[in-house]
Ligand code: NZQ
């Protein structure tokens with residue numbers, strides 16, 4: 001295990017009714033807030049009404065940045081930063097999934113920065129300070145509620161880039177699993193695939209971490225147990241709660257501290273989203289089994305066997321390659337059983353003319369990955385996934 005510093009300072013308020021703590025949490029940081037949310041799900045499920053009633057009751061003023069897109073755009077970030085500067089915002093409160101939270105993170109940083117917000121996305125080192133962020137989570141998927149990453153898209157240049165800084169980690173996260181009961185079966189499945197992918201990205205590392213791997217297997221088993229249950233019964237509280245807590249722990253650094261690795265499937269998926277604006281978790285579910293098949297070889301087969309045996313209950317008695325391939329097959333079958341597409345053509349990607357440039361961009365990000373795939377291999381993965 002490598003050396004590391006453990007510091008995951010987000011205060012988590014987990015469970016039914018935790019929103020009642022909102023005014024007290026906000027008051028620690030200020031009296032003027034910016035609410036950041038998406039296309040209106042929080043108005044339909046009553047969360048907006050509840051939050052604004054609490055703010056009003058506590059004498060906290062708010063402004064709003066609404067209409068944040070899935071795959072949040074830099075234009076929204078610029079708009080939010082301008083509101084913060086003009087209105088003297090002290091606290092940023094995203095209410096939603098990863099898109100609203102990510103947008104809010106860069107808004108919080110751009111509010112304290114004189115240049116253009118996109119510079120903070122392309123160059124993380126420019127992020128020195130940010131307004132405090134209090135995340136209200138409504139979708140279990142990205143783990144943005146407890147991590148220091150924000151992924152922003154610029155559709156004019158076909159770039160989707162992750163930026164990161166410790167000051168972007170939310171000061172607090174309100175995580176009420178009942179808020180996710182209105183998430184559609186498709187988004188629930190997609191979120192589950194995303195949580196699994198984050199876990200797998202850390203699991204398949206060239207560094208040892210026995211404890212990390214057993215924790216990762218636990219998170220994967222949790223997703224397998226409860227992803228399908230939440231898809232089938234959106235009001236299954238235990239399923240929603242387990243997925244929500246798994247989403248945070250898959251990516252809050254815990255699984256990778258001491259076991260560093262550059263991620264593999266995410267850089268490829270981010271190119272798909274950047275060029276075709278598809279749902280992040282869906283892209284991951286489609287690509288993951290193909291990636292696995294490409295990196296399975298004599299060097300990696302034992303790790304894949306362990307994955308198959310410990311996560312998918314494949315028999316230990318099987319020859320290594322047979323067990324490994326069964327694990328990959330079960331991964332693909334599970335995503336499909338949750339109702340996710342298995343081919344890029346199913347999400348409208350029928351034109352392969354951008355694959356070469358996308359492969360080149362993602363292959364550049366694979367230095368230090370579990371397997372450093374060439375741009376030719378990445379392009380082949382895109383083609384096979386079509
Ligand atoms: O926009 P609204 O109306 O809120 O609807 C959203 C959106 O259409 C809906 N939704 C959210 N909560 C709901 C709900 N619908 C009904 N009931 C609820 N309670 O779900 C749709 C998707 O929301 P979004 O926030 O886009 O989903 P997700 O949480 O999957 O976030 C995806 C974004 O996060 C990035 C992705 O790349 C993508 O841009 N990621 C962020 C990461 C991070 N910060 O660490 C890591 C991830 O790997 C990922 O890259």
Ligand code: ZN
Nearest residue numbers: 142194197198
């Ligand atoms: Zn992800």
